[in-house]
Amino acid sequence: MPSSLSRAIDSYPNRFDPGALGALPEHLQETIRRRNEVLGPGYTLIYREPVEFVSGHGAHLVDREGNDYLDAYNNVPCVGHAHPRVVEAVSRQMAAVNTNTRYVQEALVGYAERLLATFPGGLSKVSLACSGSEANDLAMRVARFHTGGEGIIVTRWAYHGLTREVASFSPSLGPGSPLGPNVRLIDPPDPRLVAPGSTLAEHMRLQVRGAIDDLERHGYRLAALVADCAYSSDGIFTDPVGYMQAVVEEVHAAGGLYIADEVQSGFARLGDSMWGFSRHDVLPDIVTMGKPMGNGLPISGVVFRPEVAEEFGRSVRYFNTFAGSSVPVVAAAAVLDVFDEENVQQRVVENGTALRAGLEELTQASPYVAEVRGSGLYIGVEVVKDPETLAPDRARAEDIINDLRDRRVLISGTAKGAHVLKIRPPLAFSSADVARFLEAFAEVAKVRL
Structure with missing residues (x-):
């Protein structure tokens, strides 16, 4: 692979490592192998353990086994999955x-x-x-x-x-x-x-x-x-x-x-x-x-x-x-x-304000968080190695993203250093969703932040 192409792929945040395919459940392994055989170049999967969804509602996605995931990542289903x-x-x-x-x-x-x-x-x-x-x-x-x-x-x-x-x-x-x-x-x-x-x-x-x-x-x-x-x-x-x-x-x-x-x-x-x-x-x-x-x-x-x-x-x-x-x-x-x-804009203001305030409270003492920033239901948490130099900490950010995925909460990363947690849910995100998100984030923060 040309070095420039390798760097381009590496710049993609939270990318699944194809070398880890053998560690996945058998059904996922088989589907991903078939996918690799038929899809053209450039496709990537996200999360260390990719996930397959079969349905959705509001700010929630449901996998093949019926597990409910809180979607705090997808902006395209603006007013909610399958509204x-x-x-x-x-x-x-x-x-x-x-x-x-x-x-x-x-x-x-x-x-x-x-x-x-x-x-x-x-x-x-x-x-x-x-x-x-x-x-x-x-x-x-x-x-x-x-x-x-x-x-x-x-x-x-x-x-x-x-x-x-x-x-x-x-x-x-x-x-x-x-x-x-x-x-x-x-x-x-x-x-x-x-x-x-x-x-x-x-x-x-x-x-x-x-x-x-x-x-x-x-x-x-x-x-x-x-x-x-x-x-x-x-x-x-x-x-x-x-x-x-x-x-x-x-x-x-x-x-x-x-x-x-x-x-x-x-x-x-x-x-x-x-x-x-x-x-x-x-x-x-x-x-x-x-x-x-x-x-x-x-x-x-x-x-x-x-x-x-x-x-x-x-x-x-x-x-x-x-x-x-x-x-x-x-x-x-x-x-x-x-x-x-549904007065969507007011819901965005109220739940976005609560979500950002909760994140600020959970990260205020962390030496690894430079800033919580954003507006409405678009929030970034900047994860750094040192608060003085602001050196990006991509590895820690990806650990947080995947720890949340393991708790069935979905976010991703952004910025050139892929070190800013990108929290961007459908606008159907409710006060109950905010509470669930902050509960999962608090668990992860105890270990990672």
């Missing part, structure tokens, strides 16, 4: 028709109107795709067309998708997936990186200004800055808010666009607003969304300021057979119904 409202809508539509956007669909128009009503007034056009990768690919095509530029700015360990275009500005894919020569990296908004006497806003402004200058030096005009307001792959940095205003000013001054990648931070994930960018009181030029919008069905979206996309729409044909087809659209509409009926 009855979504299941009913999809089943009803599948029994009727599933067609595309070349035909008139009242349900599609109604959904688009409802979705756009959740955005600030300047964002009033939406195009649909099938995945976050496709959404970011389309967003970048529009940004390049509108600005005439090619330069792209992202954070140092960002992930924005898997198409060839989007992979070129997704550094978290590792050295086996090279970045484009037109891509420049900036720091995530980590207050600890700010020089004494400065501010986070000024630090981020200087980072962006430096990236723009370097792009121009190499002959690239800026097309866009792409930012996920949760900074999910960088290690989860949601606060403090406000610095994005300075960032967007620099981007616009250089003629570029601000693309808000809301695949992770959108749909009230961060609690105090429907969209992550809204917490910063800024207006993006383009917003992208992914599969959480359809509770896991293949639907994603790109929302534009109309003046940004108008000329592109006149000049370039965009049609995607499955994007905006009937079944994913009714699933997405059902998700909005659940938000209204």
Whole structure:
């Protein structure tokens, strides 16, 4: 295996070691062997002992033996696994028709109107795709067309998708997936990186200004800055808010666009607003969304300021057979119904606050936890070897992740060092789920922290 590819695979957090296959239960061994024989390259399993699920409900998954696992990891089933409202809508539509956007669909128009009503007034056009990768690919095509530029700015360990275009500005894919020569990296908004006497806003402004200058030096005009307001792959940095205003000013001054990648931070994930960018009181030029919008069905979206996309729409044909087809659209509409009926955003605020407070209490005396950070139901616990140097402790983080898995609680890891515990449950997470999570975490912390 080429060394760069080996490093790329090693960078994947909490990866199952194929050499440990013989230690697994016989049924899992056989299924994994068959999987390895037929699936293409690049697939990975997670946890030291992979797990197979056969059903789910709310924030819970059930394995073949009927064991209940608390899911504090999966963001795609936004309103919960197998939510009855979504299941009913999809089943009803599948029994009727599933067609595309070349035909008139009242349900599609109604959904688009409802979705756009959740955005600030300047964002009033939406195009649909099938995945976050496709959404970011389309967003970048529009940004390049509108600005005439090619330069792209992202954070140092960002992930924005898997198409060839989007992979070129997704550094978290590792050295086996090279970045484009037109891509420049900036720091995530980590207050600890700010020089004494400065501010986070000024630090981020200087980072962006430096990236723009370097792009121009190499002959690239800026097309866009792409930012996920949760900074999910960088290690989860949601606060403090406000610095994005300075960032967007620099981007616009250089003629570029601000693309808000809301695949992770959108749909009230961060609690105090429907969209992550809204917490910063800024207006993006383009917003992208992914599969959480359809509770896991293949639907994603790109929302534009109309003046940004108008000329592109006149000049370039965009049609995607499955994007905006009937079944994913009714699933997405059902998700909005659940938000209204269950007051999802308030639940996220209340249970996210309780979860973070409990984690802070359990880790406050630990020399191995640098920070508990996050917002709503997206929380990171940074595990380090030393609180002074902040050296990442990937081994300890993976021990914690797998100890929790053994107690049937699912999380994962993030950041370049794979040392930040990523706690990102479905938004169906309840107060009882918070209590169960904290009980399991307390048991693990006694040993590992």
